[in-house]
Amino acid sequence: MEYIENIPIYLQIKDYLEEKIITESYSLGEQMPSVRQLALELAVNSNTVQKALKVMIEEGVIITLRGKGNFVTENAAIVEELKNQIVNETFDSAYDKLHLLKMDNQEITNSFSNYVKQKEKKLE
Amino acid sequence: MSNVLKIEELNYKKGSKIILEDVNLKLDSGKIIGLLGENSAGKTTLMRIIAGVNSVPEGVITVNGNTKKVLIKENVSLNDHLDGFKATNKISEIVHFYDAVYQDFSITKYEDIANFLGLDMTKKLAALSTGTRGKLVIALTLARSTKLYLLDEPLSGIDSISRKKIISSIIRWKDDDSTIIISDHYVTAIASLLDEVVIIKNQKIRDLIPVEQIQSDYHLGIEAYYEKVYLGEIQ
Numbered sequence: 130m131e132y133i134e135n136i137p138i139y140l141q142i143k144d145y146l147e148e149k150i151i152t153e154s155y156s157l158g159e160q161m162p163s164v165r166q167l168a169l170e171l172a173v174n175s176n177t178v179q180k181a182l183k184v185m186i187e188e189g190v191i192i193t194l195r196g197k198g199n200f201v202t203e204n205a206a207i208v209e210e211l212k213n214q215i216v217n218e219t220f221d222s223a224y225d226k227l228h229l230l231k232m233d234n235q236e237i238t239n240s241f242s243n244y245v246k247q248k249e250k251k252l253e
Numbered sequence: 254m255s256n257v258l259k260i261e262e263l264n265y266k267k268g269s270k271i272i273l274e275d276v277n278l279k280l281d282s283g284k285i286i287g288l289l290g291e292n293s294a295g296k297t298t299l300m301r302i303i304a305g306v307n308s309v310p311e312g313v314i315t316v317n318g319n320t321k322k323v324l325i326k327e328n329v330s331l332n333d334h335l336d337g338f339k340a341t342n343k344i345s346e347i348v349h350f351y352d353a354v355y356q357d358f359s360i361t362k363y364e365d366i367a368n369f370l371g372l373d374m375t376k377k378l379a380a381l382s383t384g385t386r387g388k389l390v391i392a393l394t395l396a397r398s399t400k401l402y403l404l405d406e407p408l409s410g411i412d413s414i415s416r417k418k419i420i421s422s423i424i425r426w427k428d429d430d431s432t433i434i435i436s437d438h439y440v441t442a443i444a445s446l447l448d449e450v451v452i453i454k455n456q457k458i459r460d461l462i463p464v465e466q467i468q469s470d471y472h473l474g475i476e477a478y479y480e481k482v483y484l485g486e487i488q
Contacts, residue, residue, distance in 0.1 A: 132445055134474025137465040168424050172417070173445045174285050175429065 130171055138173055142181040145171075150190060150201055151212050161191065161199040256315070257282040257400050257432045258303065263312030265298060272298050274456040276312070282400065283429055285446050286461070288436040289479050290453035296436045299453065300403045303434075304331035317400045327357070330397040332390050332404050340379035344372060344389060355397050363396035366422055384415030391419050395426045402427075404435040408442050416442060440476040450475060452482050 130145065132138050146167075149155050161167070164182070168175040182199060185191040189207050192200050202208065227237050256279045263276035272295050280286060290296050301307040303314060305325035313320060317328045338347055351358045367374070370388040381389065391407055404423075408416050423446065427433060434451075437443050450467070452459045459482065467478045471487070481487045 134441075134444065134476070135468050135472050137468045138445060139465070165425065169421055172420060172424070174424065174448060175427070176284065176448055177445075 139177050139180040139184070142167075142171060142173065142178060143184055146181065146185065147190065147211055147215070150208060151215070155201050157201055157205060157208065158203040159201050160197075161201065163198060255282055256280060257317055258434075259313075259315040260303070261313045261315075263302070263309065263314070265295075265302060265307075265310070265312075271456050273302075273453075273458075276458050278451065278458055278461065280432055280434075280461070282432050284448040285423075285427070285433045285435065287440070287443060287447040287450045287475070288434050288453070289440060289450060289475075290436075291483070292438070294453045295456060296453060297405055300331060300405045300434070300436070303401075304329045304403055306331065328399055329401045329403060330355075330394050330399045331402075332394040332407055334405075335378065335386070335390060338378055340377065342378045343374070344376050344378070344381075345374040347378070347389070347393070348374070351393050351396070357398040359396055359398060362398070362426070363392055366392040366395055366426055369422055369425070370418055383410045384412050387411040387415060387419060388422075391422055395422065398428075400431050402431060402433045404433060406436055406438070408437050408439070420446060440479060441474075444475045447475065450479070452479060454483060 130141075132141055146155075146161075155161060161182075162170070164175050164178050167178045171178065182191060186193055186199075188211075189204070190202055190211060192202055194200060224237065227240070232240070258278070258280040260276050260278040263273060264271075265273040265276075276299070288296050288299070298307065302309055303316070303325075305314075305316075305322040308322070314325065316325045319325050319328055335347065338350075348360070348363055351363075352360055367389075370392055372385065372388055372392060376385075378386070387407065387410075391404070394402060394404065394407075407419060411419065420443070423433065423435075435443055435446070444464075447464050449461050449463050451461050464475060467473055467475060471478055471481075473481070478487065
C-alpha cells in the first residue's frame, strides 16, 4: 500500500480496512488478522495498526473479544451506516463545487445522471 | 509509560570541536523513533553514546533504569557494521561470536530471522552483497533480546527489495514493549515505520515530535518537515 505522506497513516489504514469490510473482504462477524499480521501486510508499525483499530472499535465496526482477537461487527446496520458515510463524504466536495458554479439541485442531479450514462457508454 | 531512555545535559566534544550540545531527551517504551539529521550531524555519535560504546564526559544516560556503562551495554542492541570481522569469516562464525559475547543473543531467534531473510550460514563475509550484508546485520541485531535497539543507517546502500525485507523483519520481530531508534538518509524509506521523530541540527536536538503531529499540524510529510526545519522555515 502506498501512503499519502502528509496524512496520518492510521487514518489511511482505517479507510483501507473499512473499504475491505464494506466490500466483504472481511465479512460480518469474521475474525480480523492479528495486529502483527496487518502491520506486516501494510508495512507499518504495530502501534499504527493498533491506533486505526482503536478508532474502529470505538465506532463499533470492530468488536474485541478478550483473548480471542478482533472481529467485524455482526450488525449489518453499522456497516451500512459506514458505507452511507463514505458515500456522503465522496459527494460532499463534488456537491459544494457544483453549487459554487451556481448550479441548482435539479441541474446537479441531471448532470450526475448524464455523467453515469457516459460512464456506461465507455464501458460498453 | 516508562522511559526506556533518558539523556540529561549531554555535551560531547572531539578535541575542541563540539559534536553534541545540551542534549536532553526522554523516550517512552514501545515506540519506533526516527533519528534524522545531515551527514556528520552527530547521529552515529549519539547512538554510540547511548549504547555505551563512547564514554560520556558530561551528562547522564539512563537506559531502562541503568546508568552504568556495563549495564547499559547489556540493555542496548546497536547494529554493528561488522568492520571488526575478517573477510574470510563465515556467517556461522560471526553468529557464534555474537552468541558467545551477548547473553541475551538467541540462536533460535537468529535462525528464524535469517530464514525469513534468506541468509546462508556457510557464506563468507567477503562473498556477501551490500544487501545481504545489511540483512545479516539486522538479523544479528534483532536476535538479541533488549529493551532498546539502535539501528544506525540499516538501509544504507541497500536495494529496494532487500530494504523491504529488512523493514518487514523489523516489524515482525519488534516486541511490543521494546523501543527502536532508527536513522537513515532517505527518510521516505522508513517513514511508514515511525511513531516519532528526533531531529539533530547544529549539534542540538530539537524536541521529539510525533509523526501524526507533523501531518495534522503542519500538513507535511516527514521529509518535507525535516527539510523545512533544516532550512529554518520551521522554528
